[in-house]
Amino acid sequence: MEYELSKETPGIFLSKQLDQLDNFIKNKINEISSSTNSRTIVLETWLIVDWFVRQLIISGIKCLELQNNNYNPHYELLPNSLRECIDILKELKLSQEKLESLPPKPFTGVKGDYGFWEFIQKESIETYNKLIELEKKYQRKIYNIDSEFFFISEQNFDSNKFRFVNDEWLDSLSRLDEKWFNNVTKLNKARNSAAHAFSEDKIYEHFGINGEKKQELLKKECIKLLSNIIGLIPKKN
Numbered sequence: 163m164e165y166e167l168s169k170e171t172p173g174i175f176l177s178k179q180l181d182q183l184d185n186f187i188k189n190k191i192n193e194i195s196s197s198t199n200s201r202t203i204v205l206e207t208w209l210i211v212d213w214f215v216r217q218l219i220i221s222g223i224k225c226l227e228l229q230n231n232n233y234n235p236h237y238e239l240l241p242n243s244l245r246e247c248i249d250i251l252k253e254l255k256l257s258q259e260k261l262e263s264l265p266p267k268p269f270t271g272v273k274g275d276y277g278f279w280e281f282i283q284k285e286s287i288e289t290y291n292k293l294i295e296l297e298k299k300y301q302r303k304i305y306n307i308d309s310e311f312f313f314i315s316e317q318n319f320d321s322n323k324f325r326f327v328n329d330e331w332l333d334s335l336s337r338l339d340e341k342w343f344n345n346v347t348k349l350n351k352a353r354n355s356a357a358h359a360f361s362e363d364k365i366y367e368h369f370g371i372n373g374e375k376k377q378e379l380l381k382k383e384c385i386k387l388l389s390n391i392i393g394l395i396p397k398k399n
Contacts, residue, residue: 205357222254222255225239
């Protein structure tokens with residue numbers, strides 16, 4: 163059965179990530195569904211969640227654009243340990259929830275690089291001068307400034323009062339409660355066991371699985387965890 167992400171999926175994603183993410187999840191789900199090895203089932207499940215936790219952090223601290231063919235902030239900027247990443251995500255979310263939303267930035271002038279202004283100045287000095295004049299006139303109006311001589315600087319926001327993260331990011335993490343973090347921690351512990359266990363029984367013990375058809379129950383449990391953690395649902399035909 164194929165799966166897709168639901169509206170409950172937390173986080174912010176770049177459009178260029180979506181196709182790669184879709185292929186990544188499809189490959190991992192196929193590995194989980196077809197595997198006859200309990201260790202592989204748990205590890206493939208863990209790899210999906212590990213990437214998502216890192217994505218949540220990287221998108222929250224506004225570092226998604228750093229990613230290119232030579233640098234992957236998910237794994238080169240963050241700790242190797244998923245346990246540490248879970249702690250970072252929890253602390254980032256909790257600390258930012260206590261703060262106020264960033265207010266809109268004040269108007270401090272028409273923005274453009276040096277080349278833009280040089281082009282306008284060479285093409286039409288009248289237009290250039292008129293823009294400067296209108297910009298100052300607008301600033302005097304919105305800030306109630308009488309003088310012709312003034313300077314508007316960028317506003318400095320108090321990091322102890324205002325959030326660093328976007329409200330959209332925080333809204334997308336609204337359902338990440340203690341139960342959510344416990345599920346991620348549970349999977350991480352099972353992964354550690356799977357990576358080092360000599361016996362499959364130790365893996366099943368982590369999920370409270372016993373009796374017959376243990377492997378099928380393990381697959382169902384892993385898919386259930388993916389549903390609760392990243393919003394994975396069966397794809398409708």
